[in-house]
Amino acid sequence: MNIGVALRRDTPVATPPAPAASPVAATTDAVASIVPAAAPPAMLEVDAVSLEYRTPDSVVRATHRVSFDVYETERFVLLGPSGCGKSTLLKAVGGFIPPVEGEIRLDGRPVREPGPDRILVFQEFDQLPPWKTVRQNVVFPLLASRRLGRKEANERALHYLDKVGLSKFADVHPHQLSGGMKQRVAIARALAMQPRVLLMDEPFAALDALTRRKMQEELLQLWDEVRFTLLFVTHSIEEALVVGTRIALLSPHPGRMRAELNSHRFGLLSLGSAEFQDAAQRIHHLLFEEDMSRR
Amino acid sequence: MKAALQSTVVHRAALQLPVRAEYELQPAPFASEEVERALPLARRLWAQAWLRKGLIIFFLALAWELAARWQDNDLLLPTFGATAQALLTGLQSGELIDKVAISLSVLLQGYAAGVLLAFALTTLAVSTQLGRDLLGTLTSMFNPLPAIALLPLALLWFGLGHGSLVFVLIHSVLWPLALNTFAGFQGVPETLRMAGRNYGLRGLPYVLQILVPAALPAILSGLKIGWAFAWRTLIAAELVFGASSGKGGLGWYIFQNRNELYTDRVFAGLAMVVLIGLAVESLGFATLERLTVRRWGQQR
Numbered sequence: 336m337n338i339g340v341a342l343r344r345d346t347p348v349a350t351p352p353a354p355a356a357s358p359v360a361a362t363t364d365a366v367a368s369i370v371p372a373a374a375p376p377a378m379l380e381v382d383a384v385s386l387e388y389r390t391p392d393s394v395v396r397a398t399h400r401v402s403f404d405v406y407e408t409e410r411f412v413l414l415g416p417s418g419c420g421k422s423t424l425l426k427a428v429g430g431f432i433p434p435v436e437g438e439i440r441l442d443g444r445p446v447r448e449p450g451p452d453r454i455l456v457f458q459e460f461d462q463l464p465p466w467k468t469v470r471q472n473v474v475f476p477l478l479a480s481r482r483l484g485r486k487e488a489n490e491r492a493l494h495y496l497d498k499v500g501l502s503k504f505a506d507v508h509p510h511q512l513s514g515g516m517k518q519r520v521a522i523a524r525a526l527a528m529q530p531r532v533l534l535m536d537e538p539f540a541a542l543d544a545l546t547r548r549k550m551q552e553e554l555l556q557l558w559d560e561v562r563f564t565l566l567f568v569t570h571s572i573e574e575a576l577v578v579g580t581r582i583a584l585l586s587p588h589p590g591r592m593r594a595e596l597n598s599h600r601f602g603l604l605s606l607g608s609a610e611f612q613d614a615a616q617r618i619h620h621l622l623f624e625e626d627m628s629r630r
Numbered sequence: 631m632k633a634a635l636q637s638t639v640v641h642r643a644a645l646q647l648p649v650r651a652e653y654e655l656q657p658a659p660f661a662s663e664e665v666e667r668a669l670p671l672a673r674r675l676w677a678q679a680w681l682r683k684g685l686i687i688f689f690l691a692l693a694w695e696l697a698a699r700w701q702d703n704d705l706l707l708p709t710f711g712a713t714a715q716a717l718l719t720g721l722q723s724g725e726l727i728d729k730v731a732i733s734l735s736v737l738l739q740g741y742a743a744g745v746l747l748a749f750a751l752t753t754l755a756v757s758t759q760l761g762r763d764l765l766g767t768l769t770s771m772f773n774p775l776p777a778i779a780l781l782p783l784a785l786l787w788f789g790l791g792h793g794s795l796v797f798v799l800i801h802s803v804l805w806p807l808a809l810n811t812f813a814g815f816q817g818v819p820e821t822l823r824m825a826g827r828n829y830g831l832r833g834l835p836y837v838l839q840i841l842v843p844a845a846l847p848a849i850l851s852g853l854k855i856g857w858a859f860a861w862r863t864l865i866a867a868e869l870v871f872g873a874s875s876g877k878g879g880l881g882w883y884i885f886q887n888r889n890e891l892y893t894d895r896v897f898a899g900l901a902m903v904v905l906i907g908l909a910v911e912s913l914g915f916a917t918l919e920r921l922t923v924r925r926w927g928q929q930r
Contacts, residue, residue: 426824431827449824449827451829455828457824461819461822465926466926466928479826479831
């Protein structure tokens with residue numbers, strides 16, 4: 336089946352970058368310990384998916400025949416300028432938007448509706464119900480989806496709140512928290528559900544630069560501990576390189592696959608290194624060369 | 631790096647900015663003054679809403695008393711003292727309490743039925759396009775229709791008494807509450823809706839666990855408006871047909887005493903309506919708001 340998927344790709348996969356055993360390993364941090372495995376079955380398959388959304392007087396194509404595979408414990412980043420349909424694509428994986436063409440499969444089963452095996456973390460702070468305390472917010476989906484009983488849900492909520500460093504604020508209402516803390520709650524809530532894929536839609540975009548850096552660091556630490564599978568949408572090249580192990584570049588209007596790159600050798604410590612700058616330059620070039628040539 | 635530094639120095643020199651010495655400080659523990667100080671007593675008293683409102687009521691009563699004494703006509707405008715006296719006598723004899731009990735029991739039945747119907751209608755409206763159209767058409771048709779105008783029809787259908795009153799009460803509560811609740815549901819942020827659906831919530835659990843709490847500020851204001859409309863409608867309805875009913879409520883009490891020219895008792899009846907309104911607002915709704923939307927930061 337995987338071979339079939341690979342053959343059906345109508346967008347060329349970018350040429351693989353330098354193998355992992357290159358001398359640059361010296362400049363990387365803990366993240367570099369990932370060894371690219373030899374193609375186990377993909378966990379999430381996005382197969383020639385076209386998405387459309389409706390405005391009052393027209394139908395707009397957001398993505399056109401986009402394909403990519405996400406493997407277990409991968410940190411897969413969708414990167415592209417605004418208008419490339421990356422958020423729409425994430426919502427389609429979440430089950431909120433049905434594809435007009437193609438199919439999205441999780442563990443081989445087609446995705447048809449929202450479900451607790453794919454938890455979304457949004458950019459907006461109002462994703463936390465304000466009428467629940469921080470702990471109730473984390474417990475809520477566990478109870479709503481009938482995953483756990485009340486007692487176990489409470490224990491697990493406290494465990495994950497501790498992981499994001501918010502155990503002291505468990506009984507506080509969200510409006511008393513800062514933006515970064517609210518995003519931490521949303522992440523704890525998503526992780527507590529132990530979803531098959533964690534879907535993050537520009538989760539740090541509304542934060543200030545210092546808090547964003549801190550949150551990226553914490554997310555990587557959490558990944559080191561929990562080893563979840565992540566599908567992450569961003570419009571920041573640096574964030575994509577730091578957070579992702581593999582980056583899909585999308586071109587805008589409508590969103591199409593531009594390239595897939597490996598970025599597992601970069602972490603927060605590689606910010607500013609020559610190799611990191613080169614990769615960022617390369618991505619920048621891939622995303623904006625059309626603009627340049629048009630001028 | 632060094633070259634860059636030099637260039638900035640040169641740059642600064644060209645601008646002739648004074649280059650000052652750098653410094654670092656270690657903040658000493660703040661002990662010279664209390665970090666938290668208590669406000670003066672007058673300021674703290676003034677912060678109490680009940681005290682400010684009580685003062686307003688006191689001055690209104692004073693103005694009433696003075697105006698009535700200056701007018702000096704007990705038939706037209708009894709004094710505040712006389713009204714208070716009539717109110718006390720009514721309460722002591724139990725007559726007023728009986729009337730209030732009759733009115734309140736009818737009111738609560740109509741109110742509860744209206745709230746349930748409004749909830750059913752708006753739930754239908756959030757789940758289907760047809761429900762939305764139904765709610766929109768019905769509210770624009772019936773909301774402007776005064777409940778009292780329906781009373782003759784209600785009397786024809788349900789006869790004198792209980793049934794007709796509950797019918798007009800439902801009419802007066804249902805539409806404003808449904809409008810407010812629906813507006814509240816519409817205002818629930820998309821992210822919150824998606825979060826709810828993400829957990830697999832749908833149907834009634836979705837409405838009850840996501841939409842209702844998120845729209846609570848709008849629902850509460852709808853409940854308040856509905857309560858006020860219900861009171862008005864009830865008193866007016868009792869005034870209109872209470873005369874032919876053996877067992878009337880507060881409206882009937884007001885009507886009867888006006889016929890017998892006990893103006894002070896008419897005022898006592900009106901004061902009772904006002905007092906109950908104040909009590910429900912400040913004890914019922916205010917408490918509900920404090921425990922919910924204020925605590926959750928949805929409302930200041």
